[in-house]
Amino acid sequence: MSGHPAKPSPLNELCSALPSLPLRLREVGRFVAANDYDATTRSMRDLATVAGADPAAFTRLAKALGYSGWDELRSALTEARRPTEASPFSGRARGRRQGPNPEISLVSDKFEAEAAGLTRISPAAVAGAAKAVHAARRIWIAGFRSCRSVAELLNYQLRLFRPDAVQLVGGSGPEDLDLGAFRRGDAVVVIGFAPYSTASVVSARAAHHSGATLIAIADRVTAPMAEGAEHLLLFEAASSPGFFPSLTGAIAIAQSLAAATFTLGGPAAKRRLEETEARLAASSQYVAERD
Structure with missing residues (x-):
């Protein structure tokens, strides 16, 4: 040989x-x-x-x-330290069962796996993280590559009632400029799954070293961006069939986190949400529905 x-x-x-x-x-x-x-x-x-x-x-x-x-x-x-798997996405497409309608079988299996994965998310863990977000002076949200969409969703929903407190890491420029702005009393939410982006791990490290409360939305307890996190919100990414890992659980956690934080905000959060709605209506952001 x-x-x-x-x-x-x-x-x-x-x-x-x-x-x-x-x-x-x-x-x-x-x-x-x-x-x-x-x-x-x-x-x-x-x-x-x-x-x-x-x-x-x-x-x-x-x-x-x-x-x-x-x-x-x-x-x-x-x-x-680089992942040994050179094809983390295409490798997932191997070994799918064949048949007259393999695409229908895949979609059916995917829906079933996504639904099962949602039932395994811990409501108590999300509620505990929501308390930290509610108490935070500022809320930073870090999601990169495919996780950027989850970060932007959480950012949008939180800004509806915490408009002055929420910011995307890297939203207004290179993300490394924001890392030095993390402070004790802030909450930093970092989202990631394998293979983990370097930027997510660096953001989590910066949050931990700054003394900010680190909240990790991750697929594994051993995720490098979850190291040192006060709150770990786990979702299933790899169990769903298809060539790409699932973000369904991460999205569900993000929306639940925003909803629970809003509830904790009480009348003040409701008032700010109403103010945001009024501003959106005044600027005609939505199409008027006709009877």
Whole structure:
């Protein structure tokens, strides 16, 4: 059998080398091994501050492992974190049953799976997250790629009665400009499913580090953008047939979250909703229905 042997994982290389490293490099190496995600997303200076080390120690560590410098080691760590599945969507289309009307069978199976998935969403978890949204000074909503539509839906519904408090991350420019605006007392809702977008994970990390309340709408407990979340709202994405994971549960959670937050707002939320409705009517935003 021919072929090249698989390249060792940079983390495995690091852990194997730890016993032979000088004490200070061993401490930096242990920090990188325990915080490999941060090592791929944060600057060397930031890492050094958190680790209580000299930034140059990260360069020395990389060279001790056989890399030209920290940038090369960081690139290797980033590459190692990439999903091994190169075709997360087309791969789902394999193995569908055949028959005279396979498309009808697919739609029927999909409806059945979507309905079953909705019954497994936790109402108590959504209600608990709604309390955090209601109490928040500002509400940030982060959804990227296919999850952008869910984020925009939640943003729209919340703005009907919290118009001054709700903002899409990246809605008015590059999302990284908003990450520095997260503050303690804010709520940050991050939406994602596998394969997870880098932007969603970075947004969740920024929310957690800022002290804001992180609310994750995700497909798995182990989702990287759910790490550190005070509220985790799970939906089923992969169980539904079809070439693309399902967003039905995420949409249901978003709408339920908005509805529960409105209920918690009481008369004040109702008054703001009525003011919004009056403004929309005055600007003729809807087509008038005729009898």
